[in-house]
Amino acid sequence: MNKARLFLFGLLTFIVQLNSYANEITLSDIWINEAPPGVSILAAYGTIINHIDKPIILTNINSELFEKIELHESVIYDGVATMKQHETITIPANGQLEFTQGGYHMMLFSPVKRLVAGEQINMTVDFDNSISISVIAEVRRTTHHHHHH
Amino acid sequence: MLYKLAQSKYMLLAMTAFAVLAAAAGFFISVKQTQREEMQLVRVDVPGLFWPNPxxxxxxxxxxxxxxxxxxxxxxxxxxxxxxxxxxxxxxxxxxxxxxxxxxxxxxxxxxxxxxxxxxxxxxxxxxxxxxxxxxxxxxxxxxxxxxxxxxxxxxxxxxxxxxxxxxxxxxxxxxxxxxxxxxxxxxxxxxxxxxxxxxxxxxxxxxxxxxxxxxxxx
Missing domain, CATH: 3.40.30.10 (Glutaredoxin)
Structure with a gap:
């Protein structure tokens, strides 16, 4: 009886702690850029804010809809665009990481189907210290479409 | 003598007139040239332009x-x-x-x-x-x-x-x-x-x- 109570207490404390961590890392406005038909590598953007007094490390991003998700950074050197892969990205204490077009981006490989604007995609973002946060990314179309008649 | 003087007087006048004209023309040309050069200098500032000899x-x-x-x-x-x-x-x-x-x-x-x-x-x-x-x-x-x-x-x-x-x-x-x-x-x-x-x-x-x-x- 006592053991069970202790276990329950421990579990509750654990859940509360997880939640408090979750509150101290905010994922804001995560979105996936809709791609033309047939394209198998997409990019996602958004902001991760670290409210904690120490740095956190972004280690992994997952989604059931993609074969894999990598962290990349577009770098233009002397007019030539190249992409630099990052295994992890450190977000400074009380700092933030911005994924923007032409900068850091999440690279999404081989979607199971074509994603169109308006769809909501579940993603899991993992940090060091076993913090894992679920987020919904919206698929958006940024291009201005010209209708030809 | 008088004739010669008159001739040289006319000559002098003609030469002076010519010189003035030439100077004026030269000035006009140089002004035009500078204007053109200035125009070109301004134009070279077009960003990303490949000019001359594209x-x-x-x-x-x-x-x-x-x-x-x-x-x-x-x-x-x-x-x-x-x-x-x-x-x-x-x-x-x-x-x-x-x-x-x-x-x-x-x-x-x-x-x-x-x-x-x-x-x-x-x-x-x-x-x-x-x-x-x-x-x-x-x-x-x-x-x-x-x-x-x-x-x-x-x-x-x-x-x-x-x-x-x-x-x-x-x-x-x-x-x-x-x-x-x-x-x-x-x-x-x-x-x-x-x-x-x-x-x-x-x-x-x-x-x-x-x-x-x-x-x-x-x-």
């Missing part, structure tokens, strides 16, 4: 997104805006293509003979059908150019475009480093401008229009 594009042959031959003849009497990329490129390429999709109607309003060309630097994966789907997404009037690697090399060499495949064994998702600049070809098939990244819609549009104005003024 390179004329002659020897190349690629395939368009309908499977037809596309060579230098298709550049004649048109303004061509060229971007190099590949469809597996998730960030820079779709972002730039979206910008081009945004400004294209405005560019067309300014000059109705403008064409936007997307050239793949990854012809192995970017088949003609794939290119066709890709460009139509951004604007169905855009033209996609592909072909074999040799044909693409010919065109990239002509324009001085750098690219590099980051190929790894057995990796079908390899990335390609490539020039992210936009190249502008005038209706005489001359490479007259390059717009370097990072790009914004407003910046692309204004640079193109400035270069077009300059070239049109050259007659």
């Amino acid at each position: 390179r004329t594009l002659t020897q190349f042959e690629v395939q368009d997104n309908k499977g037809n031959v596309f060579d230098s003849g298709q550049l004649l009497n048109k303004w061509s805006l060229i971007f190099f990329g590949y469809t597996h490129c998730p960030d820079i390429c779709p972002v730039t293509m979206s910008l081009l999709g945004q400004i294209y109607p405005k560019l067309k309003k300014a000059s109705d003979n403008i064409q936007v060309l997307f050239v793949t630097v990854d012809p192995e994966r970017d088949t003609i059908d794939k290119l066709n789907d890709y460009i139509a997404y951004f604007n169905d009037e855009f033209i996609g150019l592909g072909g074999n690697q040799k044909q693409i090399d010919q065109l990239t060499r002509l324009l001085g475009v750098a690219w590099f495949h980051q190929k790894k064994e057995g990796d079908s998702n390899y990335l390609v480093d490539h020039s992210a600049s936009l190249f502008l070809i005038d209706p005489d098939k001359r490479l007259v401008g390059k717009i370097s990244p990072p790009h914004t819609a407003e910046m692309i549009k204004s640079h193109i229009m400035e270069i077009q104005t300059f070239i049109n003024e050259q007659g």
Whole structure:
């Protein structure tokens, strides 16, 4: 009886702690850029804010809809665009990481189907210290479409 | 004597008149010259302009997104805006293509003979059908150019475009480093401008229009 109570207490404390961590890392406005038909590598953007007094490390991003998700950074050197892969990205204490077009981006490989604007995609973002946060990314179309008649 | 004096007097007068005229003409010419030089000095400031002696594009042959031959003849009497990329490129390429999709109607309003060309630097994966789907997404009037690697090399060499495949064994998702600049070809098939990244819609549009104005003024 006592053991069970202790276990329950421990579990509750654990859940509360997880939640408090979750509150101290905010994922804001995560979105996936809709791609033309047939394209198998997409990019996602958004902001991760670290409210904690120490740095956190972004280690992994997952989604059931993609074969894999990598962290990349577009770098233009002397007019030539190249992409630099990052295994992890450190977000400074009380700092933030911005994924923007032409900068850091999440690279999404081989979607199971074509994603169109308006769809909501579940993603899991993992940090060091076993913090894992679920987020919904919206698929958006940024291009201005010209209708030809 | 009197006659001679009169003659020399007239001579003197004539010479003076001539000298004054010559000086005036010289002054006028030099003023004109300075004005022209000043104009040229101002004009050289057009961002991204290749002037004087722009390179004329002659020897190349690629395939368009309908499977037809596309060579230098298709550049004649048109303004061509060229971007190099590949469809597996998730960030820079779709972002730039979206910008081009945004400004294209405005560019067309300014000059109705403008064409936007997307050239793949990854012809192995970017088949003609794939290119066709890709460009139509951004604007169905855009033209996609592909072909074999040799044909693409010919065109990239002509324009001085750098690219590099980051190929790894057995990796079908390899990335390609490539020039992210936009190249502008005038209706005489001359490479007259390059717009370097990072790009914004407003910046692309204004640079193109400035270069077009300059070239049109050259007659």
